[in-house]
Structures are given as C-alpha cells and as structure tokens.
Amino acid sequence: MKEEMSSVDIKYIVEELKSLKGARIDKIYHDGSEIRIKLHKAGEGRKDLIIEAGKRIHLTSYIREAPKMPSSFTMLLRKHLSGGFFDNIEQHDFDRIVKIRIGNYTLIAELFRKGNIILVDENNIIIGALRYEEFKDRAIKPKHEYKLPPARESPIEVSWERFLELIKSENVEIVRALARKLNMGGLYAEEILLRAEIDKKKKANELSEDDLRLIFEKMKEVFNAPKKPNIIYKDGTMIDVVPIELKWYENYEKKYFETFSEALDEYFGKITVEKAKIERTKRLEEKKRQILATLRRQEEQMKGFEAEMKKNQELGDLIYANFTFIDNLLREFSKAVEKLGWEEFKKRIEEGKKAGNKIALMVKSIDPKEKAVTIEIEGRKIKLYLNKSIGENAEIYYEKAKKAKHKLEGAKRAYEDTKKKLQEIEKLIEEEMKKELKVKKLEKRKKKWFEKFRWFISSEGFLVIGGKDATTNEMVVKRHMGDNDLYCHADVHGAPHVVIKDGQKAGEKTIFEACQFAVSMSKAWSEGVYSADAYWAYPNQVTKKAPSGEYLGKGAFMVYGKRNWYHGIPLKLAVGIINYEGEDLVMCGPVDALKAHTKRYIVIRPGDLKKSELVKKIKKIFERWGYKVAEEDIMAILPPGEGEIVEVVE
Known part of the structure; x- marks a missing residue:
C-alpha cells in the first residue's frame, strides 16, 4: 500500500495547487509530522492545505483535532505567516521538494525519507524547522543557509542525448536503470516499459538505440499525460493513488476524481482516520491482548x-x-x-x-x-x-x-473473572470507537453561485447580491447585473454595489430592503453609525465611463441620471437559517426579509462586541436551535466591524 507521494505525484499536485495563489493564510496548526494551513480564497471560501513531512501535500477535508497547546513550531509559523498571502508554489527539479512562497518567506516541504518542513526568509536563511538535523553536506538549523540536497536528473527536462548518456552504459536491468537514474521510481519505470513493450529484465546496455529511442518517447508521453486522478483498489482495498491513467493498473478496480487533491485526500484521509482509530484504542487493545494471553494460560x-x-x-x-x-x-x-x-x-x-x-x-x-x-x-x-x-x-x-480438583475449581473461577475483564475491555473499545473521532471529514456542500457575494432573499422572494471587495463589486455590476435588474448603493464611501435580480418586477418593500442592506454592509456599520442614506437606479445608468480627466479604479462605477433616494435608513440586520431551493442556508439581511422566511432569527446592529465574539454568540444560539454552523460561515455573511445582538426571536 502506498504511503508517500512520488515525484510524479508532486508534479501534478503542484500544478493543481497553483490555483491557491492569492489565498490568505488564516491559521496554521501542527501535530506530529503534519502541519495544516487554513486558507481563505476570495470567492471560494475556506481551503485546508495539509503537509506531512516525508509523505504528502494536498488540500484536505479530513481535519484532525488541534492540540490544546500550540507547539513552538506552530507559534513560529503563525507569527511569520498568518495574514500573509499564498504567492506561489513550485516543485524543485522534479524532486520530492515543494516550495511555497508567502510574502517574504518560503515554506519548504521535504517529502523524501523522514522529511521536514522548513521556513526560510527572503535571503534563504532558516528561521525554523519541524526538526533540526545535520548532514554531511548541509545543516537544518536556525540562522544557517538552507541548502538543497544534491540535484537528481529530471525525466521531464532530460534531453535525448543526456538520456542516452545516462542509460546506455548501465549494466543493470532497464527497469532499475530508469528508476534510479531518472528519479521516477519503480511504478513509472514499469509503466514506460509496458507502453514500449520492452522486457523490463533486459540489461540497459544490451538494448538497441531504437529501443532506447522508443523508451525515451514513451517516457515523455507518460510524464505529459493528461490528468485523470484515480484510486486503485485490489479486492476492495485501496493500494495506490495516481494522477494519470496507467496501463499497469489496467485490470484493477478504480475510482476517479475531478482533482488530484480530492483523490489524495480520500486515500490518505482514510488512512489518517484508521490510524486515529488505532491510536485511540491502542492502550485498550494492548490490555485486551494481555487478557487474551492470560485466558490462554488459564x-x-x-x-x-x-x-x-x-x-x-x-x-x-x-x-x-x-x-x-x-x-x-x-x-x-x-x-x-x-x-x-x-x-x-x-x-x-x-x-x-x-x-x-x-x-x-x-x-x-x-x-x-x-x-x-x-x-x-x-x-x-x-x-x-x-x-x-x-x-x-x-x-x-x-x-x-x-x-x-481444588486447583481446577480455583482456575475456573479465575478464568470466569478474566472473561468478565475481557468483556469489560471490549465494551470500552466499542464505546471508544463510537466516540467522535479526533479526525473528522469536513463535508463541504457545493455553494450556490451567489454565495461568493453578500446576498439575501427579500421578503417578496427576490435575490439581492452585493460586493464584498473591489473584485466582487466589479463582478456584481459587470457580470451579474442584467437589463431587468435594479442597482442600489449607499451614500457612504466604500459601500458595496448591490443588485436586485429581476428587480424591475420587485415592489417598494424589496427595494427598501436592498437599500437598507447596502447601508448596513458599508463602512457605516464599523463606524458605529445608526442610520445612512441610499438610492436606487436602473442598470443603464451605471457605467465604468469616468468624467473627463478622471480615472475609475477596480470596483468603482459612475451613476448618471436620476437617483431615487431613501434617507435616514436604520443600520439593522437579522441573521437566521432559511430553506432556499431545498437547502438550509445561513442568511444575513434586513429583519423583514428574515421574518418572511423563518420563524427564528437574531437581530443585530452596530455595537461594541468584537466580530469574533458576536460570531461565537450567534453560533451558540444556532446550536440551541439544532444547527451546527462553522464560525467562518457566520463570519463571512456578517457586516464589517463590531456589533451587538438586539433581539433573539424564537
């Protein structure tokens, strides 16, 4: 059974993880040989990147319970990386080394042998590492320059001439020559020779140049194959996970995935869950083994x-x-x-x-x-x-x-006592297994298209969306505002652009609610203002065309013509769970909008309670109502800044 990623796996996962560029580092956790980086990607939400030294790197939905006391390595990583942005990721020379650039820092994951995770600064000087080590040619210690292990040949970049030079003179089986000289491992060496229809046991120095040319071409074919992630099963048991379709596994049962991360997560995640189960009952299982041995002796x-x-x-x-x-x-x-x-x-x-x-x-x-x-x-x-x-x-x-006979009777009594102990320990193991695992799988529902924006469903049933930042403001107006919609905006600097979908059919109540949403989701909330003005207009009045001599930046638009004003709109919203299109969604919108869609809701307004504390209070109320909602999902829908709960309607 596969236990770590190969260089080929890393090539494909690194290409995939480039999609994380621009994601913000939220929090970092460390447990044993693993670190988990919790990221937030604009428009996509939470992402969890797992790095296990010497083994793997991919996005994960299997979340291990964080240690109560963060390690010194956790604190070091949080100090330097929290709040930073995922700028780039690359594989070093087709080796099992991955570099992640976050601002002025680089996080290096060594995925070979025992492995390591190392943080270096802009000058490539080591700040900290998962473990400190000293080798013949390099040292992993603070204030030392980080040196890479000796370079190995890449099968992707190797030229035909260099390939010949490396392989032709080798007096070993061709499969071993490929695996060793070109850093690809046994599986891919086997795959290349299978595709080339060349006996893997033939000596490399006995093959003709035509044979070697065919092997070279098939090698390039394999390492440029289209991605088709799959898990391989034998007799119902997982044995491998690969990024491409392999002829080697032609007759095996397979399960295909959309992304390689999903395949790796399913494979390693299940192994992690099994390990957690084993670890949790290890002491009890050892006791059970001792009792069984006693029973056999008795x-x-x-x-x-x-x-x-x-x-x-x-x-x-x-x-x-x-x-x-x-x-x-x-x-x-x-x-x-x-x-x-x-x-x-x-x-x-x-x-x-x-x-x-x-x-x-x-x-x-x-x-x-x-x-x-x-x-x-x-x-x-x-x-x-x-x-x-x-x-x-x-x-x-x-x-x-x-x-x-007396001894036999005594032995029988002792035997029955031991059997009772065995039953007790088996019951304890069963109870332990029923408890919630320290590793849980985050079941992520596929979010609706509008959830990447601020949104609510009006009391009349109209979808209202608004921007969260310059990028999403641009998207709301340019991509999602149609001719039959209505546009709303607060008379506050930095307010979101708000669009009522199919709004020209909406009544006065929906338009007012959209304007109240616009003022409540603006900076006026964080400034502690209790009322503000807003207006609505038609889509053809909103344009990117700036007045002569002026320039409109990203997310900024001009509104020409008549503006239909509402003055002194109170900054007040409500939060609750509504059922929309068959799904339960957490919604934050005007009080009347929540009242129309659910019997239970929480009324909020600007106040002195930190947003994180407000989120915790709302979460507890939801739990009382029987809903388990992640704090980050509540955080994402609330207005900016501090607030307070005015009323809880149950």
Missing part, C-alpha cells in the same frame, strides 16, 4: 489440572481394582527389602527380568530414598510405597486428585 492450566485429577483418580481406583494382587505384592516386596536390603533387592529384580519372571518384568523403577517401587499394571505405571498399606497408597492418589 485454559492450559485447567486442562493440566483436569488431566492430573483424572489420572490420580484412576490410579487410586486401579489400586482397589487390583486389591488382592497389589496387597500381596506390597507385603512380598516389603519382606524382601527387609531381608535383603535395597541394593540386593534391586539386583534380584534385574536377574528376575532376565529370567523372564512376570512379577520382576512389572517393575519399572526402584526408589530406595522414597522406599517406593513403580510397577506397570493394565498399561498404567503406578508408584507404590512399601512402608504404607494398600489403603494408604490409594489415599495418596485420591488426595492428589482432590488437590487437582
């Missing part, structure tokens, strides 16, 4: 006690079953020992065996120290003590059987 003990009890019971019974014979034997042997002594007795027995005497042949051993003789009768060996009566001899075995 089972063996019980078998031993049972066998001992049975054996001694049977030997006691055997004595009584042969009472007369054994009683006579004991008397005769005792007299012989008393008369001859043990040494002579042993000698006579040995002589009797040689002569074929039946009684002598029954004797298997003689123990003068214990004054005992072991005989074999009915196929069983039994030790008889000559200084004891037949009853006393039988009692010795019955007593042993009794002791074995």
